[in-house]
Amino acid sequence: MSDPPGSVAGVCAPDVLIHARGLAKSFGGAVAVDGIDFDLRRGEAFGFLGPNGAGKSSTMRMIGCVSPPSSGELTIFGMDPVADGATIRARLGVVPQEDTLDVELTVRENLLIYGRYFGLPRDVISARTARLLDFVQLSDRANDQVEPLSGGMKRRLTIARSLINEPEILLLDEPTTGLDPQARHVVWDRLFRLKRRGVTLVLTTHYMDEAEQLCDRLVVMDRGKIAAEGSPRDLIGQYSTPEVLELRFDPAEHEQAGEKLADAPADRMEILADRILLYVLNGDRALATVRSLGLEPLTSLVRRSTLEDVFLRLTGRRLED
């Protein structure tokens, strides 16, 4: 720790639940997390947005006290994750990226075993099980084996399991990766309800819509570093324009169109493999200008800027590649 002992109390102000400075993790020679700083306050929904391999999961595992940091400073509830891991984990809920349910057991048994890990008495576990299964809409499957449940149901069960100890912070690593759109919306809805109840959420995602829907504040991560931090709206305001004009040309004209558009009155232009994006204040007006340059796109779309555009601007790459 670089801070003098006297400042610890200040750093762990009551509403700061997680505090990281210069936090880093490497595996052998490979650097997964390369010195990141962030603070998480009680009641926030905080996100790590970035592509696969950005270091999000490694960060989550360090917060979950199952991966000792290689260097830097990390406190959770003001405690050290290495020395006080068990005490910290008693107050965390974890939804891992891959399902870790015991698929040979029933839905109820999974919650029973997990509740016992936290030392909860049986009657408390069964009362919470009833409530949690109701919350994740699995009450009718309570006595069914987990194996045949759908991916979305397993995810919801994992969420129910992570709540058995009534955690103060819920860690969700890619909570909807691999789910179909309908199942994702159900999960988002449940997470949104948790957030409304005041549960502090920390999630990683490479879906910009997930980040926009759920996160009050997020950091954009790329190659182990934090590229930007703020609320989704702030980030969009800071790093992008209000509107984006997406243009698609005949592949034969794609390159040429890009050259011509270099003079178009746009804040910024991104030439992707299949589309050209113009970052502008007013998309319709920009489209009129494009046409006046003698260009006729096959399709055009005016849309609001998203976190995807922020990411593109910050890293030059797309999120879901």
Add this chain to the structure above:
Amino acid sequence: MAASASPPAASAVRAPVAAATQWSLAVRALRAWLTNYRRTWQGSIYSSVLNPLLYLGAMGLGLGALVDAHGQGRLGGVSYLAYLAPGLLAAAAMQTAMGESTYPILGSIKWLKTYQAAVASPLRPADLFHGHLLFTTLRLIMNSSIFLVVMAAFGAPRSYWVLAAVPVAVLTGLAFAAPIEAWAVTRTKDQSFAVIFRFGMIPLFLFSGTFFPIAQLPAWIRPVAYATPLWHGVALCRALSLGTADLAGALVHVAYLAVFAAAGIAVGRRTYRRRLYV
């Protein structure tokens, strides 16, 4: 926050508390295995009864009749059944231990990933290790007790000291379970298990004095047999069942087995940690 304000005082009083909770945390992990076992216990009881029944029937009675017809001098003047049964008790404990400490461990890490789920709770890797060793101990007590009952039904024991052979068999099992589990947790593929079953368990089973006295082996290989934990388990279980045990010899055997178990526990705490805290 109060705890972080006075860390030295807090850690000074923490030690005895931690020792107490270490047990309770291991018991939490044990109970997960027990919940799991509830689904399969019936099948496992059948094989726990059938295994001694078949071996004692075929080898003890069938083969034993031929052996006894050639005179019992080399067996110390007892029937082959009486000679074989306590040896098999120890060998069966080894088999139970090896079964419990290989595939279920890799399953928990690789296939079901329930270990990864468990370490996200207050349980630490060492608690999971201890919890599974407790479960293995219960399975050993169960199987060894059933074995003893079957042995008694065959009239194999010659002394009431045979009752003490059950804890010795359990310790023999742990002398295998702890080191093998410590190693199993480092594995990424289950092929390694087939190798130790084939080149570890079966030779031990056959050449550790279970079926015939070590003295029958060529002199040069005897030290190898004496060095294996199974021989110590077999020798002591046999001495207890035949009523020929002496205190000094028993202590040496027990100490030898305990060292294997203790070393396995010490190593396993590290390997579990290394595998689960990446």
